[in-house]
Amino acid sequence: MTPKKRPTVYITRKLPDVVETRMRELFDAELNIDDTPRSEEELVATMQRVDVLVPTVTDRITAPMIEQAGPQLKLIASFSNGIDHVDVDAAARKGITVTNTPNVLTEDSADITMALVLAVPRRMIEGTRVLANGADEWLGWSPTWMLGRRISGKRIGIVGMGRIGTAVARRAKAFGLSIHYHNRKRVNPATEAELEATYWDSLDQMLARVDIVSVNCPSTPATYHLISARRLALMQPTSYIVNTARGDIIDEAAMIQCLREGKIAGAGLDVYENEPAVNPKLIKLAKEGKVVLLPHMGSATIEGRIEMGDKVIINIRTLFDGHRPPNRVLP
Ligand code: DGY
Numbered sequence: 001m002t003p004k005k006r007p008t009v010y011i012t013r014k015l016p017d018v019v020e021t022r023m024r025e026l027f028d029a030e031l032n033i034d035d036t037p038r039s040e041e042e043l044v045a046t047m048q049r050v051d052v053l054v055p056t057v058t059d060r061i062t063a064p065m066i067e068q069a070g071p072q073l074k075l076i077a078s079f080s081n082g083i084d085h086v087d088v089d090a091a092a093r094k095g096i097t098v099t100n101t102p103n104v105l106t107e108d109s110a111d112i113t114m115a116l117v118l119a120v121p122r123r124m125i126e127g128t129r130v131l132a133n134g135a136d137e138w139l140g141w142s143p144t145w146m147l148g149r150r151i152s153g154k155r156i157g158i159v160g161m162g163r164i165g166t167a168v169a170r171r172a173k174a175f176g177l178s179i180h181y182h183n184r185k186r187v188n189p190a191t192e193a194e195l196e197a198t199y200w201d202s203l204d205q206m207l208a209r210v211d212i213v214s215v216n217c218p219s220t221p222a223t224y225h226l227i228s229a230r231r232l233a234l235m236q237p238t239s240y241i242v243n244t245a246r247g248d249i250i251d252e253a254a255m256i257q258c259l260r261e262g263k264i265a266g267a268g269l270d271v272y273e274n275e276p277a278v279n280p281k282l283i284k285l286a287k288e289g290k291v292v293l294l295p296h297m298g299s300a301t302i303e304g305r306i307e308m309g310d311k312v313i314i315n316i317r318t319l320f321d322g323h324r325p326p327n328r329v330l331p
Pocket of ligand 1: 057080081082083105297298299300
């Protein structure tokens with residue numbers, strides 16, 4: 001009996017060493033040791049010769065690219081939770097399975113969200129900067145210096161109450177915030193009761209009522225600029241917005257305008273509309289202390305990355321063993 005051929009697997013970015021070692025043991029794996037993002041042409045050429053492509057959020061796998069893939073390409077096993085960078089419809093049309101790595105990033109992403117919920121109103125980064133510039137800038141404690149806004153007792157409005165949104169709600173409740181949420185459908189009554197959460201069918205009404213908005217929904221055509229200029233205008237001038245989901249869910253230019261005009265009090269962002277480019281106006285607002293900016297690091301933990309790798313491996317193995325991979329993404 002001839003041994004089963006190992007699938008050829010192309011991994012577009014550097015992954016943790018333990019994941020790469022395992023990939024090499026199990027597959028005919030081609031790694032990207034220097035970690036430079038691959039061009040569209042390189043990715044298409046790869047899709048014409050390998051069985052599995054392992055892209056991540058920095059690779060846009062578009063319909064025209066998928067249409068040029070060779071018949072041997074069976075699986076796009078994304079090393080990511082979000083799947084907005086892969087045209088899942090085009091892959092389905094071509095009979096290519098798409099998988100992602102859900103669940104393992106939930107707690108890490110919720111932690112970073114909560115860190116921003118705390119850091120922006122309490123001016124933590126501004127405070128750090130004072131000392132980072134040298135202790136001379138700090139004249140000592142004063143009753144009126146570095147005053148932020150209290151977190152406890154305020155209302156948080158979570159846009160998208162999936163796994164991450166729910167994990168954010170649990171943390172926010174522990175910090176004394178009351179939980180409000182908008183979602184396509186209501187969460188189950190037990191979760192709502194546990195969180196003492198108020199469901200808002202109308203996103204507009206919720207935005208007008210809460211003190212902190214946390215964006216936790218996926219990026220899809222339906223959520224593109226969900227937080228539009230019109231909706232931002234509904235928010236209170238004392239309110240804050242936090243986005244750890246995807247940059248294009250908020251109309252970034254409109255948000256910048258609102259921040260500059262004092263129509264909202266501040267923002268905490270981990271994601272941007274044109275990553276890795278960040279609008280210089282946002283950088284300026286960060287220097288003025290109006291926004292806290294993180295470089296898309298919501299899920300950046302060693303544990304999370306290894307678990308993502310485990311999921312990619314399981315998805316590949318399951319498909320090549322002739323079964324449906326556990327994290328198949330349907331169009
Ligand atoms: C994901 O996997 O979708 C994350 O945004 C990456 O950090």
